[in-house]
Amino acid sequence: MGSIDTPTITENGTTQSHTAAAAADGDQKPLASSNGAPAEMTLELEATKKRRASMLPLEVGTRVMCRWRDGKYHPVKVIERRKVHYGGPNDYEYYVHYTEFNRRLDEWVKLEQLDLDSVETVVDEKVEDKVTSLKMTRHQKRKIDETHVEGHEELDAASLREHEEFTKVKNIATIELGRYEIETWYFSPFPPEYNDSLKLYFCEFCLNFMKRKEQLQRHMRKCDLKHPPGDEIYRSGTLSMFEVDGKKNKVYGQNLCYLAKLFLDHKTLYYDVDLFLFYVLCECDDRGCHMVGYFSKEKHSEESYNLACILTLPPYQRKGYGKFLIAFSYELSKKEGKVGTPERPLSDLGLLSYRGYWTRVLLDILKKHKGNISIKELSDMTAIKAEDILTTLQSLELIQYRKGQHVICADPKVLDRHLKAAGRGGLEVDVSKLIWTPYKEQS
Numbered sequence: 001m002g003s004i005d006t007p008t009i010t011e012n013g014t015t016q017s018h019t020a021a022a023a024a025d026g027d028q029k030p031l032a033s034s035n036g037a038p039a040e041m042t043l044e045l046e047a048t049k050k051r052r053a054s055m056l057p058l059e060v061g062t063r064v065m066c067r068w069r070d071g072k073y074h075p076v077k078v079i080e081r082r083k084v085h086y087g088g089p090n091d092y093e094y095y096v097h098y099t100e101f102n103r104r105l106d107e108w109v110k111l112e113q114l115d116l117d118s119v120e121t122v123v124d125e126k127v128e129d130k131v132t133s134l135k136m137t138r139h140q141k142r143k144i145d146e147t148h149v150e151g152h153e154e155l156d157a158a159s160l161r162e163h164e165e166f167t168k169v170k171n172i173a174t175i176e177l178g179r180y181e182i183e184t185w186y187f188s189p190f191p192p193e194y195n196d197s198l199k200l201y202f203c204e205f206c207l208n209f210m211k212r213k214e215q216l217q218r219h220m221r222k223c224d225l226k227h228p229p230g231d232e233i234y235r236s237g238t239l240s241m242f243e244v245d246g247k248k249n250k251v252y253g254q255n256l257c258y259l260a261k262l263f264l265d266h267k268t269l270y271y272d273v274d275l276f277l278f279y280v281l282c283e284c285d286d287r288g289c290h291m292v293g294y295f296s297k298e299k300h301s302e303e304s305y306n307l308a309c310i311l312t313l314p315p316y317q318r319k320g321y322g323k324f325l326i327a328f329s330y331e332l333s334k335k336e337g338k339v340g341t342p343e344r345p346l347s348d349l350g351l352l353s354y355r356g357y358w359t360r361v362l363l364d365i366l367k368k369h370k371g372n373i374s375i376k377e378l379s380d381m382t383a384i385k386a387e388d389i390l391t392t393l394q395s396l397e398l399i400q401y402r403k404g405q406h407v408i409c410a411d412p413k414v415l416d417r418h419l420k421a422a423g424r425g426g427l428e429v430d431v432s433k434l435i436w437t438p439y440k441e442q443s
């Protein structure tokens, strides 16, 4: 399967990020800024130079082509600009959104990366696009703490613009967590006092975050946690899963949400962590249990959500942990005797992971099963909600409408082809190692 680009992770703090500055080292297009015209410059060149200079600084909203880390030019929209320290009056850096790519690849670029000949003069602001992309379910909206409202559903264009204004530029560029330095993907609403820090230092165990490395070092000498707080409910080899009750471990839950939001775009930060359980997956060694990823789950969900947010930390992605977390969420649903579904909206990577999981689980059953099987039976066996089964099988064109009813058509060859395309199964959840009872409100 192809790869969706994601920002860079480095180990041991050595920065190898593909930043705009690094990419700018390569060959460059002729630019507007120069150190004076050579005598032999033709009139035509002179005119081009003047025309380009007259565009500067570029306005926010400008559409232009920008050289990306692959060395090729891609269309971008200028989201923000800032003056270059000690530069001339028109020397700016630009925060751009690559319109073909996900927002996680938005970045600051230097003027040298922009092809000024491609500047589009008409700037169109499609507010309705933004409204769609920021939509949340009504239920999500209800759950938001009123003091930190992020509901976009009924926002008018002006308020929406204000929201975008606030979240458009990543506030924290990198974080240090355990032995990794990780480039962040999105804005996260850290308390205001952290917003002037480009980098934050997280304690990998209690998830407290600090502005300076020395503060973290001091903290690490005192912090007595070596694993997430809460109960270890699963251990298999070096993998452990901890269940953390947001009500009993409020600060941990909030820290986890701040951290996770750096990698989740359309999820709202819930300050009311009391309502959630957090399932934190760790790789354990003699230094402690190092967080790999997590998912959160509402203690009570009216919409039968069995997972609210899921994250595999970037250094651990594409290793099968996402599939493990998804499978784990369904194992919990099976123990509860319920069907479940992930909370919407799903991100691009979330959708890919879920589609792959649903395809593999359902087609594995269909392959082995002899005789007829209904969607309801599939749902009972897998804890996957009937709607998700239907959409998965429909997207694979395995459902036909015959004699007034939907029939699953499972030609073994077709199943094999789809299974192959759905990729590897990932890390297995060994259910015999899961020691867990469903959440019950304590009076």
Ligand SMILES: CC(=O)SCCNC(=O)CCNC(=O)[C@H](O)C(C)(C)COP(=O)(O)OP(=O)(O)OC[C@H]1O[C@@H](n2cnc3c(N)ncnc32)[C@H](O)[C@@H]1OP(=O)(O)O
Pocket: 001, 002, 003, 004, 005, 006, 263, 264, 307, 308, 309, 310, 311, 312, 313, 316, 317, 318, 319, 320, 321, 322, 323, 324, 342, 343, 344, 345, 346, 347, 348, 349, 350, 351, 352, 353, 354, 356, 422, 423, 424, 425, 426
């Ligand atoms: C309900 C919600 O919370 S929706 C939001 C989902 N979360 C996010 O978007 C947060 C940021 N993303 C992530 O944390 C991760 O990408 C996750 C959790 C979605 C997936 O975690 P991972 O540990 O990378 O998943 P895993 O290794 O099991 O791979 C899952 C499959 O998804 C697909 N996939 C995942 N990442 C990519 C990628 N970058 N490019 C292409 N396919 C991908 C692949 O099919 C992959 O299987 P494969 O590696 O066998 O081809």
